[in-house]
Amino acid sequence: MKKSLDDILYLVEKPARYIGGEINSIIKEDLDQKIRVGFGFPDVYEVAMSHLGMHILYGVQNTMEDVYCERVFAPWTDMEKQMRDNGIALFTLETKTPVKSLDLLSFTLQYELSYTNILNMLDLGGIPLRSAERTEADPIIFAGGPCAYNPEPISDIFDLFVLGEGEEMNLELISLYKAHKTKGSTRKEFLRAAASLDGVYVPSLYEAAYNEDGTLASFEPIAADVPKKVTKRIIQDMDNVFYPEKQMVPFIDIVHDRAVVEIFRGCTAGCRFCQAGMIYRPIREKSTEKIMELAKKMLESTGYDEVALSSLSTLDYSDIENLIYSMIKDSEDDKIGISLPSLRLDSFSVDVLTEIQKVRKTGLTFAPEAGTQRLRDVINKGVNEDNIFNTLEQVFAEGWSRVKLYFMMGLPTETYEDLEGINEIANRTTYLYKTVQSPKKKGSVAVTISTACFVPKPFTPFQWQPQDTLETFIEKQKFLREIITNKKVKFNYHDAYGSFMEAVFARGDRKLNAVLIKAFELGCKFDGWQEYFDYDKWMQAFELCGIDPLFYTSRVRDVNELFPWDFIDVGVSKKFLYREWENALTGKVTPDCRNNCHACGITQVFESGGFC
Amino acid sequence: MAILRLKYRKVGYMKFLSHLDMVRLMERSFRRAQMPLEFSQGFNPRPKINFAAPLSVGVTSDAEVMEVVLTKKVDIAALLEHQREAFPAGIELVAGTFVDQVGQSSPKLMGSVSSCQYLISVINKDTYSKEVVETWLNDFMKQDAIMIEKVNKKKKVVQKDIKPAIRSFALVSVELEGHMVLSAHLDAGSESNLRAEDLMHALDGFPGVEMDLETLRLHRQKINAGDKDIYDL
Numbered sequence A: 001m002k003k004s005l006d007d008i009l010y011l012v013e014k015p016a017r018y019i020g021g022e023i024n025s026i027i028k029e030d031l032d033q034k035i036r037v038g039f040g041f042p043d044v045y046e047v048a049m050s051h052l053g054m055h056i057l058y059g060v061q062n063t064m065e066d067v068y069c070e071r072v073f074a075p076w077t078d079m080e081k082q083m084r085d086n087g088i089a090l091f092t093l094e095t096k097t098p099v100k101s102l103d104l105l106s107f108t109l110q111y112e113l114s115y116t117n118i119l120n121m122l123d124l125g126g127i128p129l130r131s132a133e134r135t136e137a138d139p140i141i142f143a144g145g146p147c148a149y150n151p152e153p154i155s156d157i158f159d160l161f162v163l164g165e166g167e168e169m170n171l172e173l174i175s176l177y178k179a180h181k182t183k184g185s186t187r188k189e190f191l192r193a194a195a196s197l198d199g200v201y202v203p204s205l206y207e208a209a210y211n212e213d214g215t216l217a218s219f220e221p222i223a224a225d226v227p228k229k230v231t232k233r234i235i236q237d238m239d240n241v242f243y244p245e246k247q248m249v250p251f252i253d254i255v256h257d258r259a260v261v262e263i264f265r266g267c268t269a270g271c272r273f274c275q276a277g278m279i280y281r282p283i284r285e286k287s288t289e290k291i292m293e294l295a296k297k298m299l300e301s302t303g304y305d306e307v308a309l310s311s312l313s314t315l316d317y318s319d320i321e322n323l324i325y326s327m328i329k330d331s332e333d334d335k336i337g338i339s340l341p342s343l344r345l346d347s348f349s350v351d352v353l354t355e356i357q358k359v360r361k362t363g364l365t366f367a368p369e370a371g372t373q374r375l376r377d378v379i380n381k382g383v384n385e386d387n388i389f390n391t392l393e394q395v396f397a398e399g400w401s402r403v404k405l406y407f408m409m410g411l412p413t414e415t416y417e418d419l420e421g422i423n424e425i426a427n428r429t430t431y432l433y434k435t436v437q438s439p440k441k442k443g444s445v446a447v448t449i450s451t452a453c454f455v456p457k458p459f460t461p462f463q464w465q466p467q468d469t470l471e472t473f474i475e476k477q478k479f480l481r482e483i484i485t486n487k488k489v490k491f492n493y494h495d496a497y498g499s500f501m502e503a504v505f506a507r508g509d510r511k512l513n514a515v516l517i518k519a520f521e522l523g524c525k526f527d528g529w530q531e532y533f534d535y536d537k538w539m540q541a542f543e544l545c546g547i548d549p550l551f552y553t554s555r556v557r558d559v560n561e562l563f564p565w566d567f568i569d570v571g572v573s574k575k576f577l578y579r580e581w582e583n584a585l586t587g588k589v590t591p592d593c594r595n596n597c598h599a600c601g602i603t604q605v606f607e608s609g610g611f612c
Numbered sequence B: 001m002a003i004l005r006l007k008y009r010k011v012g013y014m015k016f017l018s019h020l021d022m023v024r025l026m027e028r029s030f031r032r033a034q035m036p037l038e039f040s041q042g043f044n045p046r047p048k049i050n051f052a053a054p055l056s057v058g059v060t061s062d063a064e065v066m067e068v069v070l071t072k073k074v075d076i077a078a079l080l081e082h083q084r085e086a087f088p089a090g091i092e093l094v095a096g097t098f099v100d101q102v103g104q105s106s107p108k109l110m111g112s113v114s115s116c117q118y119l120i121s122v123i124n125k126d127t128y129s130k131e132v133v134e135t136w137l138n139d140f141m142k143q144d145a146i147m148i149e150k151v152n153k154k155k156k157v158v159q160k161d162i163k164p165a166i167r168s169f170a171l172v173s174v175e176l177e178g179h180m181v182l183s184a185h186l187d188a189g190s191e192s193n194l195r196a197e198d199l200m201h202a203l204d205g206f207p208g209v210e211m212d213l214e215t216l217r218l219h220r221q222k223i224n225a226g227d228k229d230i231y232d233l
């Protein structure tokens, strides 16, 4: 006998992942008169609900009276099995509506390793995986988010992509859909019209041709009315744009369980490995008054006892001192905690920390990123040894004894000397702890060295560069494991196999669609979860499709190579990125551009945000 | 300082929240309702919220009882009236009262619980008549001892006689398609304690009616302190 949803919820782990009904989740009536939209997040509830972009887009789309946007997340594998065994199709959290009956279903692309989950969710919803196979009975499937800046490896899956910030664009898209639905247009007609919206890319309206060596020869729209270039969208006025003052509050413990106020977009630091730092330019801040007002409203509407100030580099906010100290003053009575997602290696960070972390002396994380000054200059991480050790000294004096230092392995030009540098920093750190005299010092020091494998990303100065091979990564990890002998230092490293797959898809082209679908058919899902990632299955998929993954990762790309993502205009110019690569090679530092513009090109495309 | 005691229902999808989820939910709901919370002293101040008896995941209830310490008295009627603005659907405040009389501290809520009453619904593998089920239940209760296996705190399997912990156990109704409803009144104190799930597992092993325990659904009707509802203590 087939079981009902209620029945299977008794059989799965954490059933509250699937029930909806959270405080501030949105319930609407007259459903048959609404345009029904699904916001898909291709990961489990705890991850999805921690994502600020989800809260923003869910909220803003629901401001449209004739639209109902609901959440659709990836069921965990136990739930998926129960759903498949009992013929329950993927449903929305709010009204438990099967996703196939929605008008539009979007997915946010936060990491490449979530792509198989998207396929799994479509499959679980009874929706054909390829855009070309869908009929008028299926929803329009679209995607946005950082990985949409190279949409080509998933171009067969999605009907369209939205590039850039969605607060205005998504509403325009949904309105356009509504107009076409009322008119009775076909999918094809709608997609053709959508292609003219700023920021929208409809992959079926473009054709790619390849050179004999497999590189892209040309990439062109199939008709004159389809734009040759797609320019990302941004929001200019951060104070007046929609913000989810009524953030949803989950019942179960999630990854980041707190109110979140976004304080600015963009970043001026100019780290050369960082895609976010390039694609989210220009910098645009909310005013201090607006941030304070939002924090107050959100704490009232959510009942949270913690608020995070979110951005790519929170302590770079121009009025940060005033903001933080005002917030501390406001929050004391209600026992509200303030948290910062990222810390700089400087004394101001420690001052702020000491203020806001009066009680919790938990571990602190800092990111020197590379082990030597030479390599830190190559990647333009504006941090020197004095910054690192002065900060740590101050941290130890304030009573912290556990620090985590985060590095990347396989950065362009890296040598074994740079890896030794990581060990030296670790050793100097434990030694430094011994020398610090402070009444607040307690216990012994514990340093965690954590290394990730570098993945070159599109729209960064390193987009032309190869990734280290798996063999090299493993060799380097072994090297570090062997030289780190200090008992007070723990060495963690990120799995190289997953980073390799991430690198394939980050700079991939249309040929990878077939591999992705094959991998899904072979059973790949939750690739971002180590217990599920299955490298052998992926290799089998590449082999069956006759595609060499190393073509995407291990090749030095020519200066003049046409990239699959070149038709997208993020504002920062390819010329600027290449100039930055040349600066990297000579170790020439490009200082933070808040005070000194380096002409990255963004002002050619967008109005200045006030700092450029 | 004022101790607010509340009685509430936990129904609908809220049955899938764990006890820890409930602690979080209550704290946040009180904050949303702008209740003047009293916090514990020390490095990590927490609001003072106590529950009479934790409820297992999947169990609904008509009579949960909890207490929260406030810095001053509030308008209880207003809290109940506006509860939908602060509490999620499925958590329904039924009644509230202040329990701190001057010079008298609140009785320890959890320590006063002595028994709980449940409605139990389950689907049998076949459709049996009322008489068959009743005879079977009677025979089950007529045993000198009802032994179950329990894993104790030291992770050892021990035998335990649950019969003394059963205050009453009876058939309420036999419905269509093998569905039956029972009622049970079970010890729930620190000395003697029996979970309804364990009772049903014991019954399942008893020859006669065959049940599908995957369909077992529990509903708590009352939490007692002696012969009173704990809310009225």
Ligand code: SF4
Pocket (backbone or CB within 6 Å): A268, A281, A282, A283, A593, A594, A596, A597, A598, A599, A600, A601, A602, A603, A611, A612
């Ligand atoms: S235009 Fe100049 S100031 Fe603005 S982001 Fe680019 S480099 Fe920085």
